[in-house]
Amino acid sequence: MSPETAVQSTVIRAVFFGSGSFAVPILDALVAVPGIRVEAVVSAPDRPVGRKAIVTPTPVTARARELGLAVLQPARVRRPEAVAEITALAPDVVVLADYGQLIPRALLDLPPRGFLNLHPSELPRWRGAAPIPATLLAGDERSAVTLMVVTEAMDEGPIVATAPLAILPDDTAVTLEERAASVAGELLRRALPEWLAGGMTARPQPSEGVTLTRPLRREDGLLNVCGDAESLARQVRAYQPWPGSYVETPAGRLVVWRGSAEPGGPGEDGLLIAHADGLAISTVAGLLVLQEIQLAGKRRMTGAELRRGYPGLLGKHVG
Numbered sequence: 667m668s669p670e671t672a673v674q675s676t677v678i679r680a681v682f683f684g685s686g687s688f689a690v691p692i693l694d695a696l697v698a699v700p701g702i703r704v705e706a707v708v709s710a711p712d713r714p715v716g717r718k719a720i721v722t723p724t725p726v727t728a729r730a731r732e733l734g735l736a737v738l739q740p741a742r743v744r745r746p747e748a749v750a751e752i753t754a755l756a757p758d759v760v761v762l763a764d765y766g767q768l769i770p771r772a773l774l775d776l777p778p779r780g781f782l783n784l785h786p787s788e789l790p791r792w793r794g795a796a797p798i799p800a801t802l803l804a805g806d807e808r809s810a811v812t813l814m815v816v817t818e819a820m821d822e823g824p825i826v827a828t829a830p831l832a833i834l835p836d837d838t839a840v841t842l843e844e845r846a847a848s849v850a851g852e853l854l855r856r857a858l859p860e861w862l863a864g865g866m867t868a869r870p871q872p873s874e875g876v877t878l879t880r881p882l883r884r885e886d887g888l889l890n891v892c893g894d895a896e897s898l899a900r901q902v903r904a905y906q907p908w909p910g911s912y913v914e915t916p917a918g919r920l921v922v923w924r925g926s927a928e929p930g931g932p933g934e935d936g937l938l939i940a941h942a943d944g945l946a947i948s949t950v951a952g953l954l955v956l957q958e959i960q961l962a963g964k965r966r967m968t969g970a971e972l973r974r975g976y977p978g979l980l981g982k983h984v985g
Contacts, residue, residue, distance in 0.1 A: 678702050678779070678862060681757040683743075684726040685710040686764035688847045692784050693729055695851035696761050699858050705755045706736040708743065710766055726764075744770045752776070759862065762816060763850065774816055779862055781816045782826065784854060786846040789814060789828075790871045793821035794879035798839050798846065802904035805896075809833055809842075811850045813857055815868050820878075824868035827857040838903045884909045891936030891985050895927035895952030902954075913947070913984040917961055917976050920984065924958035936985045944969030947984060 680702050682693050697704055707730040715722040723731070730737050740748035749772050759779040762769070774781050787797035788810035801809050809831040817823040829849050833842065860866050887909035889898050902911045902925045912921045913936070933939070933948030940946075946953040946969070956969035961976075973980065 676701065679756060679758045680704050681706050681708060681752065681755055681760045681777075682726075682730075683708045683760065683762040683765040683769070685724040685766050687725045688786065688843050688850070689726050689763035689765070689784075690729045691847040691851035692761065692763045692854055693726060693733075695854045696858070697733060697735075699855060701862075702858075704735055705757060706738055706752075708738045708740070708752065708765070711739040711741055743767050743773070749773060759858075761854065761858075768818075768820075769816060771818055774818065782858075782861075783814050783816045783821075783823070784850040785812045785814060785821055786831070786843065786850065788812065788831075789821060789825060790873075790876040792877055792879055795881040796879040798843050799882060799904040800877070800879045801833065802837065802839060802842065803897075803900055805900055806833060809846075811846055811853055813850075813853055814871075822871060824870050826861055826866055826868045827853060829853040836903070838906045840906050882909050887911050889913050889922065889947075889954075889985075891947060891949060893949065895930070895947075895949045895954045898947070898949065898954045899925055899927040915961075915979060915984045916982055917979060919962040920972075921960045921962075922954075922956060922958075923960060923966060926955050926957060928953045928955050934983070936983050938979050938982050938984055940973070940980060941969070943973070945973050945979075 678701050680696060682696055682704055684693060693707065696702060707726060709724045709727040712721050712723045714720065727737050738751060742748065749770060752773060753776060757777045760777045760781045763784040785797065787801060789812045792800045810828045811831055812828050813826040815823040815826060831846055831849050857866065887905055889901060889911050891913065902922050905911050910921050912919050930948065930953035932950045935949060937948045938945055939948050941953060941955055944956060946955045958966055958968060959972055960966045
């Protein structure tokens with residue numbers, strides 16, 4: 667009997683935990699697994715978004731409602747009333763991705779067929795809250811998506827399966843996350859039937875190569891112009907859309923939406939110089955060419971447009 671046939675022979679009750687965009691294709695994949703019935707989706711509460719503070723559901727909540735699934739949105743999943751509500755669903759298996767809260771032991775022990783997580787890194791590298799930005803910041807040449815068993819320790823659970831994730835030279839956190847989500851959905855579709863049928867065994871993570879990430883903060887976006895241009899260009903790609911990357915200039919904060927590293931220097935740290943018809947920031951190793959930028963309160967523009975509109979910035983230090 668194939669794994670899919672084994673799953674189809676009995677209905678498997680599933681609960682999905684997720685909030686961010688990364689989790690949406692994974693929810694779609696779970697719904698599509700033969701023999702799975704998603705009893706409910708657990709996501710973060712709706713929150714005010716934007717300058718107008720419009721109350722907005724998470725991407726997962728919005729997708730779950732489109733699919734006609736029940737949605738639970740506890741502010742704290744550890745609270746007894748949240749644990750009781752989820753326990754009452756009696757799930758056989760739970761799948762989690764990009765949820766945003768630690769799961770209490772009472773829920774981890776609940777599903778007899780496991781509490782599984784999809785994580786966008788090649789564990790044990792880049793455990794924690796920001797694996798995709800960390801992957802790009804480090805200049806990693808390859809990555810993976812990991813299907814793992816959730817434990818109380820952050821991303822330390824045994825590995826069920828992995829799938830390779832290519833990193834392209836111009837990837838941003840946005841494009842790499844989109845591709846990671848697609849890979850994660852396909853990994854779940856492939857591996858979950860075999861896992862549920864007992865055809866897979868989780869293996870402990872290696873003790874070597876462990877690296878950790880933390881949640882990003884607004885101040886992380888400040889570009890360290892004392893660094894080299896290649897590192898700055900990686901940061902610009904890694905910190906999209908948040909916290910973004912920026913420098914302070916005499917004309918105000920300058921957000922760098924797109925930039926590239928080119929040979930040059932050694933120059934003065936953080937000096938705005940002419941580059942072709944545009945602008946670049948000089949570093950001790952190379953130039954950060956400013957391709958798309960935005961002064962505070964202004965529209966996005968090219969380096970050439972900024973140079974024409976603010977010629978006084980040439981030769982000024984930023985930081």
